[in-house]
Amino acid sequence: MAEDGDLSQDQTEKLLQFQDLTGIDEINRCREILLRHNWNIETAVQDTFNEREGAPSVFTQTQPEPRQPQMNLQPTDQRVFTVTRRRPQGLMEWGYAIILFPFRFVYSTLLDLLRYTYRLIRPDPRRNVTDPVGDVVRFIRNFEEKHGNGHPVFYQGTYSQALNDAKQELRFLLVYLHGDDHQDTPDFCRTVMCNENVINFINTRMLFWACNTNSPEGYRVSQALRENTYPFLALIVLRDNKMTVVAKIEGPIGSEELTARLDRVMMENDASLIAARADREERNFNQSLRQEQDVAYLESLRADQEKERVKKEKREIELAARQQQEPK
The missing domain is CATH 3.40.30.10 (Glutaredoxin)
Incomplete structure (x- = not known):
């Protein structure tokens, strides 16, 4: 982790502003949070507030799975x-x-x-x-x-x-x-x-x-x-x-x-929302498909287990009948 002397003037200003906005006394913790959010102070502040309120993060660092877009989905500048x-x-x-x-x-x-x-x-x-x-x-x-x-x-x-x-x-x-x-x-x-x-x-x-x-x-x-x-x-x-x-x-x-x-x-x-809806529908479809496959597998497994149970009971009955027929 970089020391205070390794920070640029812009990063130092963001560090002090973040500490002032959040009220976090530990300067090292402030620096770790900003580093985790690539020095995006708006993202870091909002995630810190969300953590305090027990709300999930709205600024996730994970990227969506790559997909082949059918249109230009590059966002415009603010x-x-x-x-x-x-x-x-x-x-x-x-x-x-x-x-x-x-x-x-x-x-x-x-x-x-x-x-x-x-x-x-x-x-x-x-x-x-x-x-x-x-x-x-x-x-x-x-x-x-x-x-x-x-x-x-x-x-x-x-x-x-x-x-x-x-x-x-x-x-x-x-x-x-x-x-x-x-x-x-x-x-x-x-x-x-x-x-x-x-x-x-x-x-x-x-x-x-x-x-x-x-x-x-x-x-x-x-x-x-x-x-x-x-x-x-x-x-x-x-x-x-x-x-x-x-x-x-x-x-x-x-x-x-x-x-x-x-x-x-x-x-x-609008294109970003269209892409997000398409991704969500695809995930929901895949999830539903997996659930249907899991249900079908469990039903097949129960059917196989029932067949095996019937066969076992039949073998036990046949074995008991033979034992009764054998001379003592």
């Missing part, structure tokens, strides 16, 4: 969509933006300073995940209190459970990280998340998991997915036998543009 805010139009909007800019700048700067000072004095309580399901349920309840019940179906479970269900069901998983303090969050929830077309699109084509980043569960997922701004969405799907983030959408976005981008990325990654 898509990252960063949406910038719309620039002001006309003199009125520019004037309004210029007037408010100093106030927004001072407000955001002071808020960041206060948060930084507070975290120096008191460690961030979000690092201790004690009730992940409760964090998700509270977010759903708060969302419905503010915006009503007209929203996509939220997955009521932990992030790890959502990943495992999406893997087992071979479905896309859409993750939404809710930032209470971001200025674009209320409008996004009201006009996009509650949009009827968006609701129908998400409910019919994927699982949907969401959580507030001010909660421990939402915070640790935000660290694992490395979000940059809000609103933040990540599309995850099984690819190369592991759950992989295939797209991130960051920043304000309209309902039509959101569904269009998600639809495009899903079409690009």
